[in-house]
Amino acid sequence: MSDVQSGILAAVPATGRYLGFSAKPQGDMRAALRSLSELADGQRLVVGLGESLLRALGRDIPGLRSFAGAVGPGLELPSTPAALWCWLRGEDRGDLVHLTRSVQAAVGSAMALDQVIEAFRHGAGLDLSGYEDGTENPSGDAAAKAAFVAGQGAGLDGGSFVAVQQWQHDFGRFDAMSPHEQDQAIGRRRSDNLELDDAPASAHVKRTAQESFEPEAFMLRRSMPWAEGQRAGLVFVAFGKSFDAFEVQLQRMIGAEDGITDALFRFTRPLTGAYFWCPPLRDGRLDLRALGL
Numbered sequence: 291m292s293d294v295q296s297g298i299l300a301a302v303p304a305t306g307r308y309l310g311f312s313a314k315p316q317g318d319m320r321a322a323l324r325s326l327s328e329l330a331d332g333q334r335l336v337v338g339l340g341e342s343l344l345r346a347l348g349r350d351i352p353g354l355r356s357f358a359g360a361v362g363p364g365l366e367l368p369s370t371p372a373a374l375w376c377w378l379r380g381e382d383r384g385d386l387v388h389l390t391r392s393v394q395a396a397v398g399s400a401m402a403l404d405q406v407i408e409a410f411r412h413g414a415g416l417d418l419s420g421y422e423d424g425t426e427n428p429s430g431d432a433a434a435k436a437a438f439v440a441g442q443g444a445g446l447d448g449g450s451f452v453a454v455q456q457w458q459h460d461f462g463r464f465d466a467m468s469p470h471e472q473d474q475a476i477g478r479r480r481s482d483n484l485e486l487d488d489a490p491a492s493a494h495v496k497r498t499a500q501e502s503f504e505p506e507a508f509m510l511r512r513s514m515p516w517a518e519g520q521r522a523g524l525v526f527v528a529f530g531k532s533f534d535a536f537e538v539q540l541q542r543m544i545g546a547e548d549g550i551t552d553a554l555f556r557f558t559r560p561l562t563g564a565y566f567w568c569p570p571l572r573d574g575r576l577d578l579r580a581l582g583l
């Protein structure tokens with residue numbers, strides 16, 4: 291297998307930070323990306339490049355597009371594109387503060403840091419609703435097969451397409467649901483994570499059951515809870531060999547097939563939505579050959 295950004299395959303870290311950058315007018319994107327490629331080891335710093343950045347370079351990566359946003363009955367899922375996405379991963383928040391400064395030093399002349407989201411692991415990988423997140427993720431070879439491009443040639447193989455959405459939970463609404471309603475909304479029992487056979491069609495895991503799609507829609511979810519003051523939720527992050535699995539799941543969640551919307555929307559909504567291409571690695575750095583760098 292080609293070298294990949296290994297943080298994508300690794301377990302979710304204790305602490306994380308998401309950085310979103312926009313392109314500055316007349317910024318030297320090539321110089322910025324060259325500096326960034328030295329810093330980005332793919333392990334403590336996972337990097338994704340947005341369509342606007344690739345266009346500024348006059349390049350195109352097959353399969354990369356921007357998230358178009360989506361609308362369902364009473365649901366608006368915004369599209370909030372960015373030029374550059376960084377996922378900082380670690381065990382110590384202070385390290386991530388300093389890593390943020392290093393990233394800014396590398397790209398700051400060409401890109402502006404617009405968004406910083408502080409994220410963390412909750413318990414043994416729980417969403418803030420208390421439900422375990424990631425249970426049905428593929429593992430081992432299946433994880434790599436779901437998450438990374440293969441068979442497209444050097445510079446592309448080992449790359450990944452990531453969909454990112456910051457969801458904000460409404461805990462008042464969640465608490466107003468009975469424990470039974472909450473379990474039925476997810477389709478799993480919070481107490482022991484057992485999948486509920488009698489869950490309704492609106493249950494989240496019924497909507498998104500990966501093997502229920504044709505073709506099967508497997509992807510690698512690496513989401514983390516976030517909090518800022520009194521606001522909190524989940525940064526949903528899904529890596530795929532393409533955006534197809536994410537898109538078909540999202541369509542089903544918003545009721546595009548059968549008018550049934552995902553019960554998750556009873557207590558949470560996405561504030562953002564964006565797509566990025568995560569380049570492969572080569573000799574421990576980002577492999578930017580596909581961009582002529």
Ligand code: HEM
Pocket residue numbers: 417419421422423424425426427455457476478494495498499500501524526536537539540543554558
């Ligand atoms: C705030 C937003 C979300 C929360 C709190 C959430 C939570 C969960 C939980 C608790 C599970 C069950 C355990 C597991 O297998 O991981 C799950 C499963 C899953 N979720 Fe989400 N999720 C969210 C958004 C999304 C979105 C936006 C998608 C895709 C568009 C998605 C796709 C999936 C998939 C594919 C599964 C596994 C289904 C299966 O094959 O059994 N989730 N999610």
